Amino acid sequence: MSLYGVLRSGVSGMNAQSNKLGTVAENIQNSSTTGYKRASTEFSSLILPSSEGNYNSGSVTSRVRYTIGDQGPIAYTSSGSDLAISGNGFFVVSDPSGSPYLTRAGNFVVDGRSGNLVNAAGFTLMGYKLGTGMAGPSLNSLDGVVPVNMSSFAMQASGSTQGTFKGNLPYSASIATAAGTSTAADPLAVPPVSGAVRFPATNMTQGETVKFRVGGGPEQTFVVTTQKTVAALAADINAAVTAGTLSGVNASVSPTGELVLTSTDPLSATDVTGTYTSVTKSSSLQVYDKVGNPIKVDITLSKVSDTRWTITVANGTDPTDPLTGTTTMNLDFDADGQIIAPAVLNFNIPGGEPFALDMSGMTQLAGEYNVTGSSNGNAPSAVKDVEFAADGTVYAVYEDGTRVGAYRIPLATVPSPDNLNPRAGNVYEPTAASGGYQVGFPETSGFGSIASGALEGSNVDIGTELTAMIEAQTSYTANSKVFQTGSELLDVLMNLKR
Template sequence: MSLYGVLRSGVSGMNAQSNKLGTVAENIQNSSTTGYKRASTEFSSLILPSSEGNYNSGSVTSRVRYTIADQGPIAYTTSGSDLAISGNGFFVVADPSGSPYLTRAGNFVKDGRTGNLINAAGFTLMGYKLGAGAVDPSLNSLDGVEPVNMASFGMQATGSTAGTFKGNLPFGQAVAVAPGVPTPPDSVLLEAPAISTGAQIEFTVGGVTERFTVTTQKNLTEVVAAINTTYGADITATDVSGDLVLTSTAGTAVAGSFTSVSKASSLQVYDKVGNPIKIDIALSKIDADTWSISVFNGSDPTKPLTGSTTMNLNFDANGKLDGSGVLSFNIPGGEAFNLDMSGMTQLAGEYNVTGSSNGNAPSAVKDVEFAADGTVYAVYEDGTRVGAYRIPLATVPSPDNLSPRAGNVYETTAASGGYQVGFPEMSGFGSIASGALEGSNVDIGTELTAMIEAQTSYTANSKVFQTGSELLDVLMNLKR
């Protein structure tokens, strides 16, 4: 056996254990680093050819591996922008030059200069923008991702386009249609009509049926004036001691009825620039299984709603609505609006309805919320939530073969394979928890044990080197 081989083996062993001590030191230093993945040193023997009578000492090689695929413990924090991945996947982040990286470090905060969400290492969280200009992500590419920046969502208004009006209409409600009392030969008397928005006066004269709907009129006097202005060529309306009398101008027979409002409600919507508009909703029971619903502009009656503003709701014997129950009309200065009433019932209970609509008034972003599926919501001062971005998760076929870089980020390598992109809670990907961080997967006890082992092996290899050096000195002194 060559003395040089002994020296080489001792040095090789010390170098290998030095590498191990280096990874142990790095692990201990980063035991509190968010999303850090433990490094370990693995050894492999390097055997040189030897003969029976002469052993040729080899050496040992070392290789550093990272347990990137191992989940770290999740701890909850007080910051809503702290994000932790539970399961498979990495956040996609970018450095200041725009180069993409992968990370599990989700300690993001808003950067005051750019408005981007950045983590403690200065990397920017990337996501896909929702709404207008949204892109469809590729399964194997990060094309289309952009910095998650909430500054562009400040102070905006959204016009209402859809709403719901649902609940129960009481089965025992009295029918609101009151037939007029004929006053032969040419008039009809409607007894003390209850004037309110949505009430209807229907009359037939000369074989023609007309319907007058109360909109801006507040009392019987105004109703009389409006009828005479609109239908004065055929009929004359008068107020007789609080009753409405309709008289034919041609002396022909007149029949009529008055439909009062059984129930009334309202719904607030918004036009394109965020002006609030109150939609008045009038409900009248016109027979045992039918209600009439009408909608009006309650904010400004001089700007009436256009489109389909009236319809009948028909209920079956079980109190369920027949038909779609969708009323479509146009909001003045706003969008086409669909009011969905498919959730209406007519049961033996009280009048109990609820309503909602989309859209919002001009409002500033006060907060950001993150959903488990990766959707980022801009939360406005009025409580409105708007989906702004969706955060993707990316992974690779072999995460442990990713290449670590400064800042607790990783790059893909030939051994790790290329990107696979998806969204949280999709098959093969984990979920995102807001207000939480994934800790390091380093165990201090394990590292201290590894340190003692490396120290012992380093000392033993140094003794090998020292002994070989002494033998070499003896050999050299033989010459003297």
């Protein structure tokens, strides 16, 4: 064994232990860094060819590895924009030049200049903007991700387009339909008329209906759109006859205060028959037009048979500006009290969008009247907060309490996370050894979930690092002794020449 080999071994050992001390120092100083992953130094021997009688000293090589795939402890904070990943995956972030990176550091805040969500290292959180037709991420690409920016959602309104109205209609409710009572014609009337019908109506309310038929003609319907007296109802029916939407009758009020429809057919004796349907139950639902004006939609329900109810909607905010489209329909129930399709009412909101009211959740059971309703859309309001869901959806929370889905945050990973290349700012980029991106949404396809108001801490254990520091110090000292001894022997050898 040559003295040069001894010197080489000592230097190699000192360099290796120096690398180990470097990773220990880095771990200790980053023990409080959000999302930091511990580095370690692994050694491997380098053996040189030797003969049976002569040993040729080799050396040791070192390689730094990171435990990037290990979960760190999660601690909860007071900031709702702090995000932690529980399970597999990394946040996708970008630097100021737009280059993408991966990180577990989720200490995001809103940047006052750009409105973007950035973490403590200045990297911008990336996500998919909802409402842009993006069905889902590319499985192996980050195409389509944009900075999560909440400033574009400030002070905006959206018109209502859909809503639900569901609950139970009482099976025991009384049937609200009554046939009109036929009366004799006035023999002195000029021109002569043959018949009339009297309805048991007093003060009318929105949603009540008057249906009548003149002779063998078609059934005609008049829907009450707002509360009114019988005299006002008679005047409205006569106005509708004048306008041509109704025909063949003249409306009046009997001495006892009932609505009377009399045939105006001058050519033949024609009877008038009909029914009057009163309101059984009523509710209302608030919707919004295109600019965010609130409009109250009055909903009335009338039981017309053992298995049928009618539902009628009207503009409760301004009865002079009625809803258009289909404003009334039948709700039919089977013997089990379950609704029979179709159960969607399509009408138009004044100044707004076409609106679909889904009533597929209605039942008719032996219980109380108990209904709930909801609709989309919102009035003009400023964003006051940002809310994050476990599935990665980012909601803009407005001052009026409305929550609107703005973005959805993807998670990305690689086949071998421990082989990612660490970069400044606690971010990582893929390498040939790590493999390419695999992208998905939280809580799907093996990806973890996102916890709001929490941060993932460093996975460094100080006790372990101090132990490793002592080991590296001891080995470094021992290797320095080998080098020192080899140097002294070399000096002795050189002195022999003199």
